[in-house]
Amino acid sequence: MEERAQRIVDTAVELAEQGGFEAVRLRDVAAEAGVALGTLYRRFRSKEDLLVAALEIEMTALEERLVQTPIRGTSAFERVVRFFDFATRALCRRPNLARACIRASSCGDPEVAQRVANFHKRGRRLIRTALAGDDPKTPRIAADCATTLQLVWMGSLVGWSGNLHSQADVIRHTRDAAARVLASGDA
Numbered sequence: 028m029e030e031r032a033q034r035i036v037d038t039a040v041e042l043a044e045q046g047g048f049e050a051v052r053l054r055d056v057a058a059e060a061g062v063a064l065g066t067l068y069r070r071f072r073s074k075e076d077l078l079v080a081a082l083e084i085e086m087t088a089l090e091e092r093l094v095q096t097p098i099r100g101t102s103a104f105e106r107v108v109r110f111f112d113f114a115t116r117a118l119c120r121r122p123n124l125a126r127a128c129i130r131a132s133s134c135g136d137p138e139v140a141q142r143v144a145n146f147h148k149r150g151r152r153l154i155r156t157a158l159a160g161d162d163p164k165t166p167r168i169a170a171d172c173a174t175t176l177q178l179v180w181m182g183s184l185v186g187w188s189g190n191l192h193s194q195a196d197v198i199r200h201t202r203d204a205a206a207r208v209l210a211s212g213d214a
Contacts, residue, residue, distance in 0.1 A: 032070045035060045036084060039077045040124055048127040051078060072138050078131035079142040081124065086149050089117050093153060103158045103169075104209050110157035111180060111201040114150075119187070119194050126188040133185055150177050172208050179204040 038060040042050045051074050057064045071077040098113065100106035118125050132143045154173035183200040186192040192200070 043124045043127040047123040048130045075131040075134045075139045082128040098157045106157040108202045129188040
């Protein structure tokens with residue numbers, strides 16, 4: 028990401044950390060980032076687009092941490108549970124930002140959809156890696172399991188963002204889903 032766009036995203040992150048989704052007003056972002064509003068709009072179509080860009084940066088940081096310290100475990104279940112525990116804690120460590128990004132990613136805006144799809148694709152790849160462990164040949168069914176588990180995780184995160192679930196509930200929901208999916212013998 029070029030320096031000006033990065034400065035815009037960093038400013039949006041700061042505002043979201045302070046006041047959540049509502050605090051990210053594009054005029055304020057532009058002013059605090061020291062760019063014209065038109066410059067912001069040339070790089071980001073909406074507040075949602077900007078916050079999903081921040082979510083992509085969070086995903087990159089997660090990927091980098093997992094390269095440095097891969098998820099270990101003796102079974103696919105143990106590894107995937109550790110992955111979701113790690114990913115949930117990483118995402119939720121800044122709750123206002125996380126809630127703003129989750130809200131933005133679930134807005135349904137077709138112009139943001141490709142960014143959201145890329146975020147999900149990257150997440151599924153990490154889940155498949157956790158499921159496969161040291162086996163570099165992840166079977167197709169593991170990809171299906173990864174999709175199912177990601178959907179449960181995202182649904183639980185949406186509930187968390189609306190204060191329906193605790194962070195521990197999100198981890199428990201994905202653990203329970205993993206137990207059921209993996210018990211079916213499909214992974």
